[in-house]
Amino acid sequence: MAAFDLEEQEQISQIKGWWESYGSVVTVVAVVAALASVGWQGWNWYKGKQGAEASALYAVVQQAAGEHNAQKAREAAGTIIEKYSGTPYADLAALLSAKVQSEAGDLKNARVPLAWAAEKANDPALRSLARLRLATVLLDEKAYDEALAQLQAPADADLAARFADLKGDILVAQGKPAEARAAYQAAVDALSAAVKQEASALREIAQAKLDAVGGAQ
Template identity: 70%
Template sequence: MAAYDLEEQEQISQIKAWWDTYGNLVTGIALAAAVAAVGWQGWNWYQGKQSGEASVLYAAVQKAAAENKPQQAREAAGMLIEKYSGTAYADLGALLSSRVQADAGDLKSARAQLGWAAEKANDPALRELARLRLAAVLLDEKSYDEALAQLQAKPSEALQARYGDLRGDILAAQGKVADARGAYKAALEALASATKPEAVAFKEVVQAKLDGLGGAQ
């Protein structure tokens, strides 16, 4: 038994010596890990709370859009942008509300919400779509140079034809027939392999615009 007591004492002494050397480090690491875990849980809770509150406001935008109430849609989307800009609901709310504003003839409000989405939407695809819609609004306002500026950046493949078609519309409105023809041709090239009915129908529309310009094809 004495031998075991001596061994235990030796082990205890070794442990105490190790703890004297590394105890503070171990305690610090453990504390940092605990703080990180609590922080992560808190962040997840905060994100969930933000998302839940934002979803309620987005539902309000949807309801206002369905009932054709532009003011309510604009106000709910404005709150989304102001308080929950880091959520996908803010992106979607701005796009949906802008459509309601445009349909109601309030191009100023539509342009403001699309401008925010074009610059600050979290999803790059939604930023591209917002730029496309903003350019269309600017075309309606006859702000041709501003509209073209929104279409300068090369879009993803999914929107290439739409960008080219709208660029053609803007250039045609400016009387730049040759440039408009080039834009429509670019849109048609993007639609060359289109097989879906809606894409084929769009291709026919673009071709009709190109034919309408006359001259060399």
């Protein structure tokens, strides 16, 4: 028994010595780890709260869209963009509100959320879609150079044909048939390999536009 007591005392002495050397470091690490855990949980709670509040506001935008209430949609979307811009709902609200404003004939207020989404949307694909829709609004306003500027940035691959087709429309409006032909040809080429019915329909439209400006030269 005495031998065991001596071994235990030796182990205890070793532990005490180790703790005296490294105990403060272990304490700091433990505190940092605990704070990090609390911080992570707090961040997740905050993100969840943000998402829930943004979701509720997006439901308001959807309801307003169904009611064709442009002001209600604009105000709710504006709140989401202002307070919850880091959530996916901000992207969706911007696009939906712009659609409602455009349908109401209010192109000025349609431009605002589209301009935000074109630059700051969280989803790259939605940024491309916002640029496409913003260019369409600018075309309707005869702001041709601004519209073309929105189509210069690389588009999402799935939207490349629509970018090229809209670019052709703008160039036609500017009286530039040769450049419009090149744009329409790019749209036709991009859609040639597509098998979806929608893509086929878009290709026929683009081809008709190409033929209207003189076909391939």
